[in-house]
Amino acid sequence: MIVRTLQQAEQNGRKIISPDGNWDSTRMLLKDDQMGFSFHITxxxxxxxxxxxxxxxxxxxxxxxxxxxxxxxxxxxxxxxKPGTLYILDKHDQHFLRAFSEMKMACVFNPPLSGSEVHNAEGAYELEADALDL
Structure with a gap:
């Protein structure tokens, strides 16, 4: 069993801040956890x-x-x-995201992220990034 708190993840280097200043993402569950998906609080x-x-x-x-x-x-x-809304990018949908207020999101990625990913020029994560040394 794996048990982590958001605070522990943030303190252990799992919090990534976007270079463009739009978001931060704490990667709670990553590829190395071998669950087949990753889970983030963004x-x-x-x-x-x-x-x-x-x-x-x-x-x-x-x-x-x-x-x-x-x-x-x-x-x-x-x-x-708004709170309670789930959106699913099931077709690799190209999209714009706009925040009218600070938004806290729970995100699941498949395949899982390694941990250090930030968006590339096309707004995507590369398939393989260096894993965090946690």
Whole structure:
């Protein structure tokens, strides 16, 4: 059994801050845990408005707190995000995420992240990144 607290994960180097200043993500469960997916608690900062396109991963995102919206590029649809909303990027959907207030999100990635990933120029995570030395 694996047991971790958010505070422990943050203190043990699992908190990654985006270089562009839009988010931070504490990686609670990673590839090395051998569960087949990774689990993150991510904070999207108020006023963030950025593009993502997870070409190598599928992601599910559950909003714990805050409000914003997600817009799919393919069809221009805009979906409001508020506490209790789950959105699922099941087709590697290219999208924009906008935070009207600070948003706390629970995120699951498949395949799992190694730990140190940040978005590349296309708004994706690379398939293989260096694992965190935890």
């Amino acid at each position: 904070t999207i900062y108020k006023g963030a408005d950025f593009a993502m396109h997870y070409q190598n991963h599928l992601e599910s995102v559950y909003c714990i707190s805050g409000e914003g919206e997600v817009e799919t590029v393919a069809d221009g649809k805009v979906y409001p995000i």
